Amino acid sequence: MVQAAAARAHTNIALIKYWGKRDDKLILPTSTSLSLTLDSFYTDTHVSPARGEDDQLILNGQVGGLQETSRVHDFINLFRDEARKKDYSGQETALCAAPIRVDSFNHVPTAAGLASSSSAFAALAWALRDYFGLADSMDDRILSTFARQGSGSATRSIFGGLVEWLYGSDSSDSYAYQIDDGNWDLGMIVVALSTEHKKISSRKGMKHTVDTSAFYPLWRQASEKDLAQAEAGIRNHDLDQLGRAMEANVMKFHATMFAADPPITYLTSRSWEVIEYVWDLRERGISCYFTMDAGPNVKILCHKSQATTLAEDLRTAFPDALVWQAAAGSGPSNIEKGEWDKMYGES
Numbered sequence: 001m002v003q004a005a006a007a008r009a010h011t012n013i014a015l016i017k018y019w020g021k022r023d024d025k026l027i028l029p030t031s032t033s034l035s036l037t038l039d040s041f042y043t044d045t046h047v048s049p050a051r052g053e054d055d056q057l058i059l060n061g062q063v064g065g066l067q068e069t070s071r072v073h074d075f076i077n078l079f080r081d082e083a084r085k086k087d088y089s090g091q092e093t094a095l096c097a098a099p100i101r102v103d104s105f106n107h108v109p110t111a112a113g114l115a116s117s118s119s120a121f122a123a124l125a126w127a128l129r130d131y132f133g134l135a136d137s138m139d140d141r142i143l144s145t146f147a148r149q150g151s152g153s154a155t156r157s158i159f160g161g162l163v164e165w166l167y168g169s170d171s172s173d174s175y176a177y178q179i180d181d182g183n184w185d186l187g188m189i190v191v192a193l194s195t196e197h198k199k200i201s202s203r204k205g206m207k208h209t210v211d212t213s214a215f216y217p218l219w220r221q222a223s224e225k226d227l228a229q230a231e232a233g234i235r236n237h238d239l240d241q242l243g244r245a246m247e248a249n250v251m252k253f254h255a256t257m258f259a260a261d262p263p264i265t266y267l268t269s270r271s272w273e274v275i276e277y278v279w280d281l282r283e284r285g286i287s288c289y290f291t292m293d294a295g296p297n298v299k300i301l302c303h304k305s306q307a308t309t310l311a312e313d314l315r316t317a318f319p320d321a322l323v324w325q326a327a328a329g330s331g332p333s334n335i336e337k338g339e340w341d342k343m344y345g346e347s
Contacts, residue, residue, distance in 0.1 A: 121150030182328030187307035243289030
């Protein structure tokens, strides 16, 4: 065990969507998903012994709320339970039970509509593995099953590039792994159209869709086909093949919500304007494809070599939108004490 540990993890965007859980506690998905880890958005997290009797969460320099802190406490306990299985000395055993302070800094703009929980829990999982000295018994695939229990999308942020999170038969084999490093002229543009909080959270929208949408069983079947086509596109390093599968998947993803009872939608008229702009670009011979999560903002898969030009075009076409560029990001990494102190001050 160590006295402190810190890590950086990047967020990801699902190309083949995760939408539905068959086990809410373990966060087991109803289908396999596929994502691209993004280099531009990340979370830095530091763990150390806390002063006081309880675990503490400091988020972007502010004390975390009760719900957030409770969620982090439950997550830390997963690693405590694992650490107790090791043959530690008396001092180390005491440290397992001691309260922990978590300092976390999100570099994921709220307006971007990206799931910061993916990078947040991946970074926390990476740091806790080091803190409790579990690296010898917990490889990255196993670690992804722990990250999954903090946030489903965090499963995939344990790896860089293009990543699959397997459906699995139980908790032990519903893990993530990298299928390709993504370093073949893949780019992503994020077009943020709204900074308002969603009226229906992704978690509530997901459950409502699973419980009430007549289209949901069809979505699961179709998602398997979309995944196979996306995998072929990745094997061939074919952006168009991957993009077509991604776009088909997201259209069906939102259709499940239209068919919920009562219906829900995260799309806005501005979302459709960007979608139609992407379609118009394709008609002009530019390879670009859209995807969206449970929100109004649009993400565009394109050639990395064309991303800067496309981003400028989008800023001109949609001057009130916020536009970011990204490429394939790496998996988590450790942050040394000197580097952490330089960025955030001593913890």
